[in-house]
Amino acid sequence: MTETRGETSPGGLRASTGQLAALLDAELIGPADLTVHTFEPIEQATAGALTFIRSAMYAAGWARSGASAALVSRGIEVPGHDATRRALLVVPNADVAVARLLERMAPEREHPPVGVHPSAAVHPSARVSALACVGPGCVVGAESEIAEGAVLEAGACVGARCVIGAGTRLGPRVTVLDRCVVGARCVLAPGVVIGADGFGFVRGPAGIVKVPQVGGVRIGDDVEIGANSCVDRAKTGETTIGDGTKIDNLVQIAHNCRVGKRCIICGQCGLAGSVVLEDDVTLGGGVQIMDGVRVGAGASVGARSGVHRDVPAGASYLGAPAVPVREAAAQMAAIKRLPDLIKRLREREP
């Protein structure tokens, strides 16, 4: 690895197991006076590190881990724990406890100061809150509104008649095109494009005809969208992303999709035109969904699935074409045995 200097980690953690137990309201099984100063995955953790145990698989690694202490989800058996030497901190949900702890470790993220950088190009008719931060090289178009506490990082570009909600952060080089609305407290990572034209073309007798995309995009509150992901504007009406939905990197949301609240959409997913995700849907990485398909509330679709038909609420689907997980697993197991099966059948043939 490079010898280049440079420290990628912030100051970090320094606390005793007793302090952590108090902070996280955890049950302490072990000494209260162990000091931890880093946070590491269980396999790489060394003395002085805190780690976490979210499942039996993680618990199995505890005996040979070098970590001094671990956050453990309540109900998980941790074999080989020696409470005289190391500490377990039992909490309702280790992942949530980790999140709370990391929040305290997280450095303040740098952003442009309040006000408009002199190199930004803000249209005279735009309404930029005096409490917004507009960084170098940003552009804000006619009649757009940038609310209080919003942050436009370097080179973010907002078109005409847009709204960027309070406390929302547009990363460097984010583009929000005309007539798109982004709610409050959203985070759009660098390179995100909101409101590009939907891909609407018709092969006509005289060549390809473009279907103008005259609608917009409306993004709710508390939405996160990952680097270089795209949400296209609607043909007519709106493409919508519901409150609290989280979208990873390099995801494509096509025109007229309606994504519900609190959905989780992992990296490289693609939603074709007019796909509906109801609330609380989870899509693993690389899932692609055909146009017009509806995924019911609370459903989950496993990584790399191709979804051609509606998924019922609450269901778990997998595969391409996606079917209930149990069926998908049976298919995969069967395919694995197929070459051998064919061989045996051939041997038996006359």
Next chain:
Amino acid sequence: MTETRGETSPGGLRASTGQLAALLDAELIGPADLTVHTFEPIEQATAGALTFIRSAMYAAGWARSGASAALVSRGIEVPGHDATRRALLVVPNADVAVARLLERMAPEREHPPVGVHPSAAVHPSARVSALACVGPGCVVGAESEIAEGAVLEAGACVGARCVIGAGTRLGPRVTVLDRCVVGARCVLAPGVVIGADGFGFVRGPAGIVKVPQVGGVRIGDDVEIGANSCVDRAKTGETTIGDGTKIDNLVQIAHNCRVGKRCIICGQCGLAGSVVLEDDVTLGGGVQIMDGVRVGAGASVGARSGVHRDVPAGASYLGAPAVPVREAAAQMAAIKRLPDLIKRLREREP
């Protein structure tokens, strides 16, 4: 959904069914004096809305749709139509009629005014038409030419010795690197990258050797390329995109590909090196094509296919590896029945 104010739709449509029939040269079945003021999909349409019927499936939704009127492709039976209360507008192709109508509704898209924004960095040897629009933060390199009516939106970056054709629009943050040519009337969405180095590396005895990519990219006229898509430069010679081809978001076109005229390439497709698409090819979303493969004129490849071998002209292929659609459907049906088949065979075994 967010309470943030902000109107995503333009002024829109307001016309009587009679006016629409005249405008679109449609056969009117129903009253001429119904007023429509929005354009909505058939399932969501309410009174006052115009919708469209492109197939029997859409037609089946007409009876329970709230829409006041519908554009219908000629030859489609629309069950339950009451011509005393609602209007059908029969046209040769509903999709084309929709496109023509939306064109009239589409707001003028905002763009920088004619001339070069003071914050743009244009090389003295570049030739920028007095009728081109070069927005804030744009860059134009040495000896490049920006033709009449071309629009470079905020932060678009054109390298050295490029040509950007007449009437072509580069969205915000588009990058066109050295020695690439973009034809007339093209639209490149935000984040598009034209002319990055092809991915040419050879594992040699002394490590990985980079194969310099000394060719360029040539894009025809009337081409559209979606947000954050990439077209790499050729190793030698040119990567080419033919006139009238339309490319969606997050698509990868590798070095030395030759894409024909009037191709349609949906989101997240990937073409490896030296792939050839002849004219009028259609690729569904997420299709990936191995290096050197040729897809014949007029062929279509279904979503999520992986193409390992040449596809004959006019064929419809599907699957991974892609085969004729009929075969692919038979394979999928067979896999669905495979777990049960294996179970039954096992029962019969001695």
Next chain:
Amino acid sequence: MTETRGETSPGGLRASTGQLAALLDAELIGPADLTVHTFEPIEQATAGALTFIRSAMYAAGWARSGASAALVSRGIEVPGHDATRRALLVVPNADVAVARLLERMAPEREHPPVGVHPSAAVHPSARVSALACVGPGCVVGAESEIAEGAVLEAGACVGARCVIGAGTRLGPRVTVLDRCVVGARCVLAPGVVIGADGFGFVRGPAGIVKVPQVGGVRIGDDVEIGANSCVDRAKTGETTIGDGTKIDNLVQIAHNCRVGKRCIICGQCGLAGSVVLEDDVTLGGGVQIMDGVRVGAGASVGARSGVHRDVPAGASYLGAPAVPVREAAAQMAAIKRLPDLIKRLREREP
């Protein structure tokens, strides 16, 4: 194709076969006095062109190729060669020879001059080498270091407390966020995003909880990353990319991945969280790897595979789920025959 003027190719090659043989230390089979002035693939090559023959398949095209000369990997039989009219240049590895030759043909790539462009926004506490090139609209954050010979092309954005190593080139619109380290002699293509937050969210009883991503990214020396690819920062610790690794366009590397040295990762691959690639791994296009999976040193995974389990060192895997290539081929062949098999079995059933 567009009639737009514009030359995409640089000056190019002009040499005699004798000169080339001397330059590349090649064995010459044929005349020394043939002049070549272009470099073309074997099928398109015409008189005056040099081409290359890297396998028997290429060699089979030599007889009907118009090329005047060819670089040939030693040991490959070239049928129908007439050494009185055309020339073969035999070298240890034709691909490496091509690379060496193209290097001589490659035009100097344009970049901003040494120094900081007046429109760049460099934080007073940043340390920018007097021998670095910082282009128009670039941003360099607090306490960051830009080493000697580094080039930041137009609009590249470097956050706070980053290091950009000596001779490293950030293409236009590249974003490197806070506390990320990029080694020496790297090339990051336009639109690359380094250090966006890892996708860490936990569904808790009170909704989705964000797991703060407090780690960083550390990229080794001599790394290339393709257009619009993303490398996320670690939850804690570092996401790492080893020396000499080459990554193509639109690739996603999630938080806490550890990518070894000299890996080759083709376009549209996706590595979920905490994936480990040991040294010298090769991933074909569109490969996606589940979180926590480890791919052993020297292993290769074929295009479009989905990797759910660890891959042993040196192995070749393929398919979704990925299995050894031989098994994958057997499965594919079996699936192809499955519809017919089911039909025959049904015929035999009572």
